[in-house]
Amino acid sequence: MEKINLQLNKKELRRTLLQKRQSMTSLEWREKSDRLTTNIQNSVLFNQAKTILAYFSFRQEPDISFLYTNSQKRWGFPRCVSNSLVWHFCQPNEVINLGAYGIREPHPESPRIDIEEVDLILVPCVGCDAQGYRLGYGGGYYDRLFSSPAWNAKATMGVVFDFAYLPQLPVASWDQPLKAVVTENGMKNFRCFFPDEAKIRIL
Secondary structure: OOOOOOOOOHHHHHHHHHHHHHOOOHHHHHHHHHHHHHHHHOOHHHHHOOEEEOOOOOOOOOOOHHHHHOOOOEEEEEEEEOOEEEEEEOOOOOOEEEOOOOOEEEOOOOOEOOHHHOOEEEEEOOEEEOOOOEEOOOOOHHHHHHOOHHHHOOEEEEEOOHHHEEOOOOOOOOOOOOOEEEEOOEEEEOOOOOHHHHHOEOO
């Protein structure tokens, strides 16, 4: 597989990784998404969580929507309001709106989620590195979310294809590392929430 130039700045690296992701065939994207979904399902973090914040796949992000059929979990999805994310309980078969970026969002009148209810956040990423740092889309929505100590204390799992799991990303002073990263090849944990999870060192 072609190597990613780690000397690129964030903007160039983001463009390179997005181009690589969108060049995947539908078959490759589906197969890798399914393997990644299985890895999430098998994780202790997922199985211990009751209320999970997730995302609707956009621009060939890993499609983990099969997870949302699990009726034992309560699912929340984000809505962009000004420069912040507002989270709502939502099932995929409910009314979905298109937000300002063309991303599917819950209806504004869907029940909101209190931070105290959240057990796990599945975080979409352009890239992640071996220290748990995340490269996003440049809008800063998750950076602002995790700048709050209460949100930063939550279990977070970056969701990314393996080609975008890199040894090191450019890091800014405000970047907050994720607690775990999952790819189609396995899972890596950085801050363990459960004793059994500490044994997982697949990547």
